Amino acid sequence: MHEPATVRSRAAADRWERLPDDLEAPVAELLGAELARRTLGLETVTALLVVSMSRRGSRSFTAVCQWPRLHPLNERAVAVRHHPLIMVESTRQLAMALRHRRLPESGTPPLRAVSVRLGLHAAALPTEQGSATDVAVQLTVSDLAADSGGLAAYRVTAEFAHAARPLGWCSMRFARATPQPPPAAEAGPRAGLLHPPAGAVGAAADTDVLLARAPQAGLVILPRDPGHPILLAGRPALLPAPTVLEAGRQAVMLTSGSTAEAVVGLSVEIRAAVPWRGAGVEVTTEPCGARFAVTVGPQLCATGTVALLRP
Incomplete structure (x- = not known):
């Protein structure tokens, strides 16, 4: 019983x-x-x-x-x-x-x-x-x-x-965490994906950039440094929640043109495992910030918010 x-x-x-x-x-x-x-x-x-x-x-x-x-x-x-x-x-x-x-x-x-x-x-x-x-x-x-x-x-x-x-x-x-295999994601980067400069995503150095994008395409998680000592300590196959949070923050910085100093709040909820590269990030702008969603194909893996200071 x-x-x-x-x-x-x-x-x-x-x-x-x-x-x-x-x-x-x-x-x-x-x-x-x-x-x-x-x-x-x-x-x-x-x-x-x-x-x-x-x-x-x-x-x-x-x-x-x-x-x-x-x-x-x-x-x-x-x-x-x-x-x-x-x-x-x-x-x-x-x-x-x-x-x-x-x-x-x-x-x-x-x-x-x-x-x-x-x-x-x-x-x-x-x-x-x-x-x-x-x-x-x-x-x-x-x-x-x-x-x-x-x-x-x-x-x-x-x-x-x-x-x-x-x-x-x-x-x-x-x-x-419920035992599950890593979600299916691309084994390698797609052709034409380019990393934005660190300043565009509110990062201190290019090695901190977690995103890439292609012309006429969305954002993809693709860390510039797969062995980053903080964001990817131990080279995990699945992204830890704080790194998913940072990827969402960078996506909002890039799409909104906001500065890192404007951020006053962050949140993320992990719904399914997020592979260390290949997941897509979509941003929806709101009056006081933005929401982001992390997906692998049709699967929603994480959702989050970034609150920004009013201009």
């Missing part, structure tokens, strides 16, 4: 709250530098953004992050505004560290991010001229769910601040 889902979810929440507090130290020290790299899915230890975490309530935590001025997604300049995906990546790393230390999953397939939402206080984002920006984080865990295989889903919401000034927030939901 199967337990009701609500009973299993309550058990997952109770187990979380009974676990001892063991995060009162630097994350790299707690996990070990190499384990931290593997656990958080990083190419190198230098990509670690989370400095420390501590528990403040049954499902609430505080953390400190450092955002390097020379982060791979940032522009190479004396003074830079951090790329919005650094906030998303910080949230992902916090979620992975919490899951590893507090409620390890025991089932298969593994949990993956299936939803990302980001809100930015554009006027408050600092300009970094030193080595890194120290960022305080308030973290909450919600929507815990379990099944017979263990932890089945949870949500992490992070609120970021610098010098006591709110910068924005990010919510990320993780769930057990």
Whole structure:
């Protein structure tokens, strides 16, 4: 006889709250530098953004992050505004560290991010001229769910601040992906596809560009750097949710002519697996931004939004 889902979810929440507090130290020290790299899915230890975490309530935590001025997604300049995906990546790393230390999953397939939402206080984002920006984080865990295989889903919401000034927030939901083969996509790029310049998609460098297009044709996901250390860490066959989000953001920047500084909100919902190249991206303009859809043939794989400052 199967337990009701609500009973299993309550058990997952109770187990979380009974676990001892063991995060009162630097994350790299707690996990070990190499384990931290593997656990958080990083190419190198230098990509670690989370400095420390501590528990403040049954499902609430505080953390400190450092955002390097020379982060791979940032522009190479004396003074830079951090790329919005650094906030998303910080949230992902916090979620992975919490899951590893507090409620390890025991089932298969593994949990993956299936939803990302980001809100930015554009006027408050600092300009970094030193080595890194120290960022305080308030973290909450919600929507815990379990099944017979263990932890089945949870949500992490992070609120970021610098010098006591709110910068924005990010919510990320993780769930057990349904086993499925990668959707059919072209094995290679179509003839005539060209990558837009980095500035046209709000990227810092040409290697960060995820899209290509052909004359009289739509946009296609085709990363210029298949081994990008952040967007494609580990060369995955399927795109992670934050990378799909960035592809949608770039598509909106390209089609709307907006600047990266105009972005105040981002979201993506993953509906089916997105191959690392070959999926199409369609953009629909709205009064305060745009919507995007990622498709493989007739299959809708992801949907998302980009909110822009009013002109």
